[in-house]
Amino acid sequence: VRAGRVACVDLRRQLVWVQKGKRVVFGPVPVRTGKAGYRTRTGWFKVYWKHKNHWSTLYNTPMPYSQFFSGGQAFHAIYGSVYSPPGSRGCVNMRLADARTLWSRLYTGDRVYVWGRKPGT
Numbered sequence: 540v541r542a543g544r545v546a547c548v549d550l551r552r553q554l555v556w557v558q559k560g561k562r563v564v565f566g567p568v569p570v571r572t573g574k575a576g577y578r579t580r581t582g583w584f585k586v587y588w589k590h591k592n593h594w595s596t597l598y599n600t601p602m603p604y605s606q607f608f609s610g611g612q613a614f615h616a617i618y619g620s621v622y623s624p625p626g627s628r629g630c631v632n633m634r635l636a637d638a639r640t641l642w643s644r645l646y647t648g649d650r651v652y653v654w655g656r657k658p659g660t
Contacts (some may be wrong), residue, residue: 545559545650545651546645546651547652548572548651548652549654550579550653550654550655551655551657551658552655553657554567554568555568555570555614555631555637557641564644565640571622571626571627571631572626572627572631573626573628573657574627574660575660578656579612579631579657580610581653581655581656582609582652583652584609584652585651586647587648588606588647589606589642590607593615602616603615603638604638604639604642606645609651611629611630612630614641615630615632618635621633625659
């Protein structure tokens with residue numbers, strides 16, 4: 540438990556929530572993380588850049604409400620289902636409404652903790 544905001548990413552259960560101290564201030568909500576060969580990195584990170592209407596030039600796809608925390612890996616919305624397999628290319632994919640809400644709950648410099656392993660990776 541930390542005093543500041545921490546975005547928690549549980550890869551095994553494919554869930555994200557945000558805690559501030561012992562209090563959950565967002566979520567938990569379902570997400571889709573990295574597929575085999577593109578696993579979402581685990582460990583402690585910080586949100587270092589936010590871009591509301593980001594477009595991935597690498598994958599030529601929209602990434603609304605992007606919040607980058609590890610290299611090119613970010614929380615962002617997708618227009619498809621977070622339940623569709625096999626997964627992302629490392630990002631934490633979210634439903635549009637959830638990504639929009641997370642955008643207002645996390646700030647640059649907030650911590651992100653990613654742990655576990657997505658089943659099948």
